[in-house]
Amino acid sequence: MQATRFVVRGKVQGVFFRASARERALGLGLTGFAKNLSDGSVEVVVYGDRGAIESMEEWLRDGPEHARVDELYREELSVHELPEAFDIR
Template sequence: MSQRCVQARVTGKVQGVWFRAATQSQAREAGVTGYAVNCEDGSVEVVLCGHREAVDSVVDWLWQGPPAAQVAHVEAVDIDWQPHDDFTTH
């Protein structure tokens, strides 16, 4: 299996709706490491690293988010591999 690391920016109503915690749950369930952090502009930055299929599945989920979220757009780009021990929120 190939490895993939993605940095995503999620916009819409994604802060104050448990988006980071739900993303952490999805990532951990998929065996993906990285982080999710709120940005000053109201978006959420997410870094996902792991097996390509697992990362892809979490990126697909970002378009939905948790029930209270209203995702407007997800911009995801491949980045160099970043070793993480877990998936964290900041």
């Protein structure tokens, strides 16, 4: 089990990015959350197996229709507690 934090920068707020990320994460069997940040970026934290997280990263590089991803930051996290769902915050 792995945990990874992504920060997505570009035109990523107001384009259903968080809802689309939730749908994609659930389809991959991932849990975690997506959250708008005050600087206009979106934070996505996912928990699951490495292959699913890699697939999520590939999706995050483009995002949903109408989004424009300019930068994607990735950080590996320690797993302390495993969330049961994928939340939009």
